């Protein structure tokens with residue numbers, strides 16, 4: 277398992293439950309991964325030779341790549357040259373995430389449903405465009421990777437222009453029409469030929485309650501999404517997922533790995549906001565605690581092009597993840613704060629705390645960045661899961677800890693609302 281975030285802890289935790297797994301390694305891992313894997317602190321995901329060295333030294337059979345950065349930089353291509361099997365898309369397919377410009381062009385030329393967009397490389401034509409929109413709500417997006425923080429939606433030119441200008445100093449940008457609706461995250465697993473769609477999730481991207489504040493990498497998640505019924509899932513499959521995989525194979529992008537479809541369910545049906553070339557964080561946490569099947573044969577199917585016959589069993593119970601973040605996240609990130617209370621949660625079966633930005637120093641558990649922990653709970657229904665997660669959150673603390681108190685509430689409100 278390559279990476280050190282909450283998603284990677286969840287993956288290492290799930291891999292370690294594999295029946296035929298001898299040993300899971302986490303490179304570099306965090307202060308939680310040692311509970312289920314052997315940490316490889318010498319691995320730096322940005323320096324591919326450290327990954328290959330660790331694989332040889334420890335006789336690692338296969339690498340699962342968690343984060344987007346190494347995928348965008350071609351880690352799967354590099355490991356293939358080194359004859360080390362790895363799960364994740366090649367660099368050319370990872371551009372679906374690492375270049376929003378590439379990704380939008382892919383959607384447009386293949387007729388996939390998405391927001392209309394214009395691309396800009398220079399400030400003056402961008403500013404003219406924004407001013408000519410005359411207060412229409414627009415979304416400005418940095419083309420390259422930005423950890424969920426490269427997007428601003430607003431109807432005010434005075435907000436959009438400085439945001440876009442800052443991007444244009446280093447990158448190109450897209451200006452999109454604003455889509456109104458409900459967001460859903462869909463994940464597909466594919467082996468280059470066949471694909472499986474995983475249960476729908478939602479992540480809560482804004483920093484503060486009531487979807488206020490700046491976008492973050494994700495402050496919480498739920499799985500499944502109670503208002504996404506089988507009809508809507510079928511429509512998502514028919515209008516978005518199937519045409520996407522068909523387009524990938526037409527274009528020879530041979531996509532093996534996890535593909536994330538970020539969707540807005542609008543009055544006109546599902547529309548694509550973005551693709552990611554990997555599991556979401558914190559969506560992986562809620563998906564994986566619900567997966568009852570052994571993940572190892574499934575991933576072997578992905579790697580070997582034999583996904584076709586695979587069935588995945590899921591827990592009936594929904595799952596919720598609440599992210600505990602450091603003071604200042606996402607604008608800045610505090611670190612070095614001791615974390616208290618995790619010991620008391622160890623024995624609670626339906627609650628799993630996945631570590632993210634944590635470190636152990638002289639025996640003490642410390643924060644080392646923005647998103648610190650993901651408290652993940654299952655419950656008989658979503659209300660119960662939410663309640664369990666927050667009961668667990670109440671037992672954990674560190675100085676400056678911030679979290680959203682309304683994870684899951686919007687989905688519950690929609691579920692309970694009169695139709």
Ligand code: AMP
Nearest residue numbers: 391415427452453454455481538549550
């Ligand atoms: P992206 O990185 O493209 O997924 O954008 C991050 C977040 O910004 C999404 O999850 C949405 O909440 C929001 N967003 C992006 N594009 C749009 C759009 N065209 N209309 C409305 N919201 C959007």
Ligand code: GLY
Nearest residue numbers: 493494556557558
């Ligand atoms: N939670 C969204 C992401 O991983 O980008």
